[in-house]
Amino acid sequence: MSSSRDDSGRFTRFGIFTLMASTRNTLRLIVTVLVVGAVIGSGVAAKEVIAILNAAREPSPTLFNYGLAPAIVSAPEAWTNDSCKECHAQIFEQWSTSRHAKAADNDHFEVELLDPGNRQQYCLNCHAPRTPGEALFPTQEPAELDSLFTSRPEWLRAGVDCLTCHVRDGKILATQMTDEAAVAHPLLHAPELGRAEFCSGCHQFALKSLYFPDNFRGHFQQASLDEFIHFRSEGNDVSTCHECHMDDGDHRMSGGYSNELLKSAVDLRLDLHWDPQEKLVEIDVTVEGGYVGHRIPGGEWFRFVSVVTTLEDANGRVLTASPNEVLQQRLAASGKTYVMQWPRREKMRRSAGDFEMGKMDADPRPDTRLFPEESRVYRYATTIDPGRAGQPVRARAVLLYHLMGASKAKRFHHLPRDVMSIVHEAEETIDLQDAARSSEK
Numbered sequence: 001m002s003s004s005r006d007d008s009g010r011f012t013r014f015g016i017f018t019l020m021a022s023t024r025n026t027l028r029l030i031v032t033v034l035v036v037g038a039v040i041g042s043g044v045a046a047k048e049v050i051a052i053l054n055a056a057r058e059p060s061p062t063l064f065n066y067g068l069a070p071a072i073v074s075a076p077e078a079w080t081n082d083s084c085k086e087c088h089a090q091i092f093e094q095w096s097t098s099r100h101a102k103a104a105d106n107d108h109f110e111v112e113l114l115d116p117g118n119r120q121q122y123c124l125n126c127h128a129p130r131t132p133g134e135a136l137f138p139t140q141e142p143a144e145l146d147s148l149f150t151s152r153p154e155w156l157r158a159g160v161d162c163l164t165c166h167v168r169d170g171k172i173l174a175t176q177m178t179d180e181a182a183v184a185h186p187l188l189h190a191p192e193l194g195r196a197e198f199c200s201g202c203h204q205f206a207l208k209s210l211y212f213p214d215n216f217r218g219h220f221q222q223a224s225l226d227e228f229i230h231f232r233s234e235g236n237d238v239s240t241c242h243e244c245h246m247d248d249g250d251h252r253m254s255g256g257y258s259n260e261l262l263k264s265a266v267d268l269r270l271d272l273h274w275d276p277q278e279k280l281v282e283i284d285v286t287v288e289g290g291y292v293g294h295r296i297p298g299g300e301w302f303r304f305v306s307v308v309t310t311l312e313d314a315n316g317r318v319l320t321a322s323p324n325e326v327l328q329q330r331l332a333a334s335g336k337t338y339v340m341q342w343p344r345r346e347k348m349r350r351s352a353g354d355f356e357m358g359k360m361d362a363d364p365r366p367d368t369r370l371f372p373e374e375s376r377v378y379r380y381a382t383t384i385d386p387g388r389a390g391q392p393v394r395a396r397a398v399l400l401y402h403l404m405g406a407s408k409a410k411r412f413h414h415l416p417r418d419v420m421s422i423v424h425e426a427e428e429t430i431d432l433q434d435a436a437r438s439s440e441k
C-alpha cells in the first residue's frame, strides 16, 4: 500500500506501520486456517478454538516503539495508580513529582499537540501511552482532540504512569520475580524493564521529516540510546540508564528540570589575567562536562546550555574596547577571541535544519553540545582604556541551562527567564595596577 493524503493534506498511511499490520494479519490468517483445519479434523469444541486463537495472539510487548503505537496494558479494573500507592507509597510519591507524571497534562504539551502541524496520535503514544488510540495510524488526528484538554480523561492526567511501565496482559512486569511480589499480584517476567532499550523506546526517535510522508525519517530528535552507546564505546562501564536515573529505585527519574542534577552534570571555571606588556585583559572560561551517559544537555533537541561572560569596572559598568584588526588577527592565531563588546554569549546546542529534517543534499547543522567529561575553554582577550590604569576590573561568567529558546518560550506564553536556570556562576576581580607593578619587578 502506498501513502495517501486525506482532505486536510496530511498523510494518513505510511510504510512501516502498514507493513507491520499486514504481517500481523497474515500470521493471524495462517493460524486461523490451521486451527479451523484442526477443528474440522478432530471436532475440538469451539471454546478450545478460542483458547488456541488467544494463545496465538501477539502478547503486548514490554518495550515501547518510538511512538508508533500506544501501550495496551489490559489492567484489571481495580488496578489504578492509586491502588499501587497503597503498598508502594514511597515510589508513588517519587513518581508524582516526576516529569513522567506530568508528561501529557501540562501547558507545553497542550500547546504543541494542538498546533495545526502536530495534531497526531503518535505524540500521545509516548506522552500518555494508555491513550485509546489502538486503531489509529500514528499520523492520524486523535478523536475529539479539541476537547481533550477540557475533558482531561484519566489516561491523559496520568501521563507515563505505573500502569504504562509495569502492566501488560493484566500482570505486573517484574525483573526479580520474588515470592513476596507473586503473592501480592500476578507477575510476568520482563528482564527488558531493566535495560536501556526500555527507556529508549520513548527517549529516542526521529524528527518529523519535511520530505517524506511518514514523519519518522529525519535525523534523531532525541538520541539518548545512540549517545549512550557512544559513551560506552569510550570505555565507560555503565550498562543502563537506570544506574544514573534510578539510583536505589528512585522513581523521580530527574533530568533537566532538576537544578541539583544539572549542577552535577557540568562545571564552570574562570581565569582572569592581566598582561601589562600587551595591555591586555585575558579571560579563560572553562566549561567541563561531568560523568553523563550522553551529550549535555541530553533529551529534546531544543534544550541547550549557554555561558555568558562579562567584564565590568568597579562600579559595575560593562567595558568596551576599540576595533583593532591587527590585534584581532594575532589573537585569533593563538585561539583567542578579541572582544570589543561585553557580554559574550556561547551556546552549546543542536538545531533542526533541512538536513536534520531529512533533506540528503543539505548541510548538517553543527551539534555543539558538550561531550561527557569534555573540557571546553573559551579564550577571550580585550584591551583596556589607559585611563583605567590603577582601577580594578571584574570578570563574571554565568552558566545557564535552557529548557527551550526564546521563540518556543513565547509560544508557550513564558517569559525568557522562566525557561532558563542558573547552573553555576564564577567571578574574579583583578587590580590592573598591582598586576602591572608585580610584573615590573
Ligand code: HEC
Pocket: 079, 080, 081, 083, 084, 085, 086, 087, 088, 162, 163, 166, 167, 172, 173, 174, 175, 176, 177, 178, 180, 181, 182, 184, 185
Ligand atoms: C497489596 C499490596 C500491593 C499492591 C496493591 C501492589 N503491590 Fe506491587 N508489590 C507488593 C509487594 C509486597 C511486593 C514485593 C516487595 C517489594 O518489591 O516491594 C511488590 C512488588 C512489586 C514489583 C517488583 C516485582 C519484581 O519482582 O521485580 C513491582 C514492579 C510492583 N510491585 C508493581 C506494582 C504496581 C504497578 C502496582 C499497582 C498496579 C502494585 N505493585 C500494587 C505489594 C503490592
Ligand code: HEC
Pocket: 081, 084, 085, 088, 091, 092, 093, 095, 096, 100, 160, 161, 162, 163, 164, 165, 166, 175, 176, 193, 194, 195, 198, 242, 248, 249, 251
Ligand atoms: C517510566 C517507567 C516507570 C514508571 C512510570 C514507573 N516505574 Fe516502577 N520501575 C521502572 C523500572 C525501569 C524499574 C526497575 C526495574 C529493574 O531494574 O529491576 C522499576 C521498579 C519498580 C519496583 C521494584 C522495586 C524497586 O524499588 O525498584 C516497584 C515496586 C515499582 N517500580 C513500582 C512502581 C509504581 C507503584 C509506579 C507508579 C507510582 C511505578 N513503578 C512507575 C519503571 C517505571
Ligand code: HEC
Pocket: 064, 099, 100, 102, 103, 104, 106, 109, 125, 126, 127, 129, 160, 164, 165, 198, 199, 200, 201, 202, 203, 241, 242, 245, 246, 253, 254, 255, 256, 257, 258
Ligand atoms: C512511555 C514512554 C517513556 C518511557 C518508557 C520512559 N520515559 Fe522518560 N520521559 C517520557 C516523556 C514523555 C518525558 C517528558 C515529560 C515532560 O517533561 O513533559 C520523559 C522525561 C524523562 C526525563 C526528564 C526529566 C526531567 O526532569 O527533565 C528523564 C530523565 C527520563 N524521562 C528518564 C527515563 C528513564 C531513565 C526511563 C527508563 C527507566 C524512562 N524515562 C522511560 C517518556 C518515557
Ligand code: HEC
Pocket: 196, 199, 200, 203, 224, 225, 228, 238, 240, 241, 242, 243, 244, 245, 254, 255, 256, 257, 261, 262, 264, 265, 291, 292, 293, 294, 295, 296, 297, 298, 299, 300, 303
Ligand atoms: C552516567 C550517567 C547517565 C547515564 C548512563 C544516562 N544519563 Fe541521562 N542524564 C544524566 C545527567 C547527569 C543528566 C542531566 C544533564 C543533562 O540534562 O544532560 C541527564 C539528563 C537526561 C535527560 C534530560 C535532558 C534534558 O536536559 O532535558 C534525559 C531525558 C535523559 N538523561 C535520559 C537518559 C536515557 C534515556 C539514558 C539511557 C539511554 C540516560 N539518560 C543515561 C546522567 C546519565
Ligand code: HEC
Pocket: 065, 066, 067, 106, 108, 109, 112, 113, 118, 120, 122, 123, 124, 126, 127, 201, 202, 203, 204, 205, 222, 255, 256, 298, 299, 300, 303, 403
Ligand atoms: C518517542 C516518544 C515521543 C514522541 C513520539 C513525542 N515525544 Fe515529546 N517528548 C518525549 C520525551 C522523552 C521528552 C523529554 C525529553 C527531555 O526532557 O529532554 C519529550 C519532551 C516534549 C516536550 C517538552 C516538555 C517540557 O515541558 O519541557 C514537549 C512540549 C513535547 N515533548 C511535545 C510533543 C509533541 C507535541 C509530540 C508530537 C508531535 C511529541 N512530543 C512526540 C517523547 C516523545
